[in-house]
Amino acid sequence: MKVVILGGGVTGLTTAWNLLKKGYEVVVIEGEESVGGLAGGFREERWDWALERTYHHIFANDKEVIALAKEIGFDGLHFKRPKTASLMKVGDNYRIFPVDSPIDFLLLPQLSPFSKLRAGATLAFLKTAPFLPFFEKTTSVKFIKKTMGEEVWKNLWEQLFRKKFGKYAEYILASFMWARIKKRTPVLGYPDNGFQYFCTFFSEKLKEKGCVVEVGTRVMGVDRRGSGFAILVSKKTGEQLEINADKIVSTLPFPITLHVGKKMLPQKYIYQQSKREYLWAVNLILGGSEKILKDTYWLNVGAKEIPIMGIIQHTNFVSRSHYGGEEICYCAWYVEGDSDLLKKSGEEIASSIFPYLQKINPSLRKPLRVIRLFKAPFAQPICDREFLKIERGFETPIKNFFVANLDMTYPFDRGTNYAVKLGNDVSQMV
Numbered sequence: 001m002k003v004v005i006l007g008g009g010v011t012g013l014t015t016a017w018n019l020l021k022k023g024y025e026v027v028v029i030e031g032e033e034s035v036g037g038l039a040g041g042f043r044e045e046r047w048d049w050a051l052e053r054t055y056h057h058i059f060a061n062d063k064e065v066i067a068l069a070k071e072i073g074f075d076g077l078h079f080k081r082p083k084t085a086s087l088m089k090v091g092d093n094y095r096i097f098p099v100d101s102p103i104d105f106l107l108l109p110q111l112s113p114f115s116k117l118r119a120g121a122t123l124a125f126l127k128t129a130p131f132l133p134f135f136e137k138t139t140s141v142k143f144i145k146k147t148m149g150e151e152v153w154k155n156l157w158e159q160l161f162r163k164k165f166g167k168y169a170e171y172i173l174a175s176f177m178w179a180r181i182k183k184r185t186p187v188l189g190y191p192d193n194g195f196q197y198f199c200t201f202f203s204e205k206l207k208e209k210g211c212v213v214e215v216g217t218r219v220m221g222v223d224r225r226g227s228g229f230a231i232l233v234s235k236k237t238g239e240q241l242e243i244n245a246d247k248i249v250s251t252l253p254f255p256i257t258l259h260v261g262k263k264m265l266p267q268k269y270i271y272q273q274s275k276r277e278y279l280w281a282v283n284l285i286l287g288g289s290e291k292i293l294k295d296t297y298w299l300n301v302g303a304k305e306i307p308i309m310g311i312i313q314h315t316n317f318v319s320r321s322h323y324g325g326e327e328i329c330y331c332a333w334y335v336e337g338d339s340d341l342l343k344k345s346g347e348e349i350a351s352s353i354f355p356y357l358q359k360i361n362p363s364l365r366k367p368l369r370v371i372r373l374f375k376a377p378f379a380q381p382i383c384d385r386e387f388l389k390i391e392r393g394f395e396t397p398i399k400n401f402f403v404a405n406l407d408m409t410y411p412f413d414r415g416t417n418y419a420v421k422l423g424n425d426v427s428q429m430v
């Protein structure tokens with residue numbers, strides 16, 4: 001029995017691992033030159049370690065990915081507690097406030113003591129409460145205003161929601177907020193040599209077990225052939241060929257799965273699944289001899305005037321010695337498909353945001369090196385009421401054609417931990 005997995009991200013690799021253990025013949029087809037998908041990275045010549053195209057870490061309670069690392073013999077996961085903070089405008093100045101612990105909230109200057117108490121109590125409730133159906137009946141905005149109050153919404157959350165979700169900010173379900181607070185740990189983990197190394201290591205383990213991993217091979221179409229399937233693929237060389245399968249697990253984003261499967265998937269299914277909305281992720285990676293953030297790893301930009309969503313000083317988490325001594329920082333956005341940001345080059349974005357970075361760190365000097373600009377479609381699914389109405393099962397109307405992708409980690413936000421969980425769960429179904 002041959003199972004072909006479409007996509008060599010963490011979900012695809014984990015699905016392959018589980019199916020190999022069950023004795024299936026398994027082939028993974030990946031369009032890029034290396035496995036890893038959204039968690040993948042690159043390495044410059046003078047670096048010892050690879051760097052993710054988008055910032056990545058795991059939480060201390062990400063038990064699925066930690067268990068998988070152990071199972072495949074990867075012993076390079078290390079944990080530490082870097083600083084997380086929010087940028088706020090106080091008077092005419094921008095200030096960085098730590099938001100690592102409930103005590104930090106008590107020190108925020110913009111909030112009255114009563115608001116601090118309400119915010120602290122609500123966060124403690126979200127941290128301890130199980131998932132409640134109520135969280136799907138209201139939006140995050142309504143929930144925050146009702147429990148923490150208008151003042152906390154305005155000063156603490158509004159910009160974070162607007163910058164992360166744009167026009168969808170008002171519609172994001174409270175279940176999203178519950179999952180984010182519930183899951184966050186101040187202690188974060190990172191694999192030695194980077195996430196790309198981890199994924200490549202994983203792929204080598206798969207090959208040792210007899211799995212075929214075809215990289216640089218793009219899936220163009222899938223159709224039924226007899227009792228199984230024929231998959232049309234295109235190699236980087238332009239060569240096209242057909243791969244046969246008895247069963248398929250597609251871990252491609254839904255819009256791509258629907259496109260490649262359009263000949264066989266019923267119109268009704270395509271119509272329903274196409275209703276999902278997504279944002280693009282844009283990450284600009286900047287390097288330099290100086291840090292943009294002195295000692296903070298993760299900065300939520302809560303100040304409206306600064307047109308950046310998040311600034312992640314990677315080298316306040318992972319030593320710069322792995323990157324030839326250079327300080328590395330991500331500037332991050334989520335945007336709609338028609339955003340101007342998607343039309344700009346890394347250099348254009350870097351020069352437009354430099355004056356704002358200087359407001360955050362007045363001693364910052366040019367030049368900053370544009371290391372890479374990464375733009376990813378389908379990166380952030382929109383979890384609103386419409387999203388809940390769409391079927392999220394692994395099975396499709398086509399027997400033996402399964403789907404597993406980051407839209408299915410709800411109520412938890414996409415993450416490598418949930419990619420591993422998806423791979424574990426879908427392989428049970430297969």
Ligand SMILES: Cc1cc2nc3c(=O)[nH]c(=O)nc-3n(C[C@H](O)[C@H](O)[C@H](O)COP(=O)(O)OP(=O)(O)OC[C@H]3O[C@@H](n4cnc5c(N)ncnc54)[C@H](O)[C@@H]3O)c2cc1C
Pocket residue numbers: 006007008009010011012029030031032035036037038039054055056057058217218219220251252253256281376379380404405406414415416417419
């Ligand atoms: C900005 C951002 C930050 C993130 N930060 C974190 C973090 O800090 N920690 C964390 O754990 N997770 C993080 N994640 C999420 C994490 O990267 C993903 O949840 C996880 O990697 C998803 O894995 P996947 O295999 O489901 O999907 P993907 O990684 O998207 O894998 C799908 C694969 O399919 C391939 N593919 C697409 N089309 C075709 C085709 N036609 N033919 C063949 N192959 C194709 C793609 O190249 C890709 O490799 C982040 C994601 C983003 C966008």
